[in-house]
Amino acid sequence: MGEGIVLCPPFGSEYIRAHRALRVLGDRLAGAGFDVFRFDYFGTGDSGGTGKQLSLGGASEDVSAAIDELCAIAGVERVTVAGVRFGALAAIRVAPGHDRVDRLILWDPVDSEAAAEAMSDPETLDDQGDFWHDGYPVAASLVTELRQFDESAWNRTAELPTLIVCSEATPPERLRRLHAGDAWTGSWADFPEEVSWAQVNDLGHGAVPVRIFDRIVAWCT
């Protein structure tokens, strides 16, 4: 039985910019012998639903379904879950405690509180009480989920071998606390400003950070 990797994407404009990177990363990992599964959360990309229907809980269920699908299609028994930005939050909620998952990769996890703040500009509210952020509808319930994101979920990363890839100039405070804490046993890879998630003028910006791919593939193998 081989090993599989589920890639959990960001959402919104970050997903558009990361799409090519995740495809190339998937190719690199497949070239290294892994079965790789990419997918879109419900309400994003090619998947059904509207943007307003995206939720953190739903995305977490989708990650779980992706793990099951990969195991069923490729016959793998052990899975690494790799989450990028918003995908890292969904991955954290699912991976620890999942009987098929034995490793976790978190690439620039979003700061859930900061994301909730950015997404909830009251001036963007529509008549159904939902927001608009960076070109996408955002359900008020998603903002609530992000605000309530469980701090203890971060600490559960200690249950699995974990690689954190950090390409932000200033990593989120809770990520730094996690890294500095006594319970931290994972690997940390710094690639300052290798990726610009905040780039807004060019959706094609970016986007194939080879040094990060090298590190992820090396860690996986």
Place this chain on the structure above:
Amino acid sequence: MIGFSERPAVFGRARHLIGTECRPTAGAASPDVPAVLFVNAGTVHRVGPHRIYVTLARALAEVGVPSLRFDLSGVGDSRVPEQDVGTRLEGVRADLHESVGFLQQRMGAAGVLGFGLCSGADHAFDLALEDDRVVGAVLLDTNVHVTRGYRRRRLRAAAGRASTWGAVLTGRHPSIRGLAARVLGHTPEEPEVVRPGLVATELPDRETRGGQIRALLERGVALHYIFTGGVLERFNGPGQLAEAYPESGVDEGASLAWLPDAEHTFASRASQQELVRLVIAWTTREFPASGAADTEGRE
């Protein structure tokens, strides 16, 4: 509302092209209605900027119009076939012709309506020129020649801004810097922008482009131009197309919508809603359904 269904598509000379079909629920489409082919906007994959291609495809299916969103080779999920020996642009052209064939075969549509934003619009225009199966094109922020009228409007708009006069007086205004560079014999440096994966077509000279538009209109190809305020560097008023191509018949033969408040990538809620409204209204007006037919296509 008649509902829609979606499914993935894999096709092309090397089965290298990945796309998503979107079709009205069975029995809801008319054989007279063309199928829409969404062409990548630059390097953005087949969902389109801010997922607007998905929104549009579903809205079109809801009024009986099937579509295919797909990635050109080297963009999104589609790879470049190893056997391709020509230029990337030749490969992209081949992709487009193959996608027209695939779309007609899958959807059983009478013709194809190209749809593109920015470089995708330029590809859709070229496809319409080269492929008789294309019966229409929706061109968002396509390339267009600037005109005297464009320069006049730009000057008028700039003259109304205090910041322009400040820049002129301090020598920071681009026209002053350009003039100074020409006097001194320097070539102003342009920042180089590299977009991996982007294959763009070149705008021919104005006379040629006018002739191409005329040829399409004479062939009965329906053209719908939509320009946003996001490309003011090349388009700044609804009269510019007719100014640029006065002999083409574009003024009377094509539709044009000018959305000065919309962004190039339709980032705002209002601009997305307006785009969907415009596209649905134009498509259903130009290609009215005459009756229901089987939409399952030929396997």
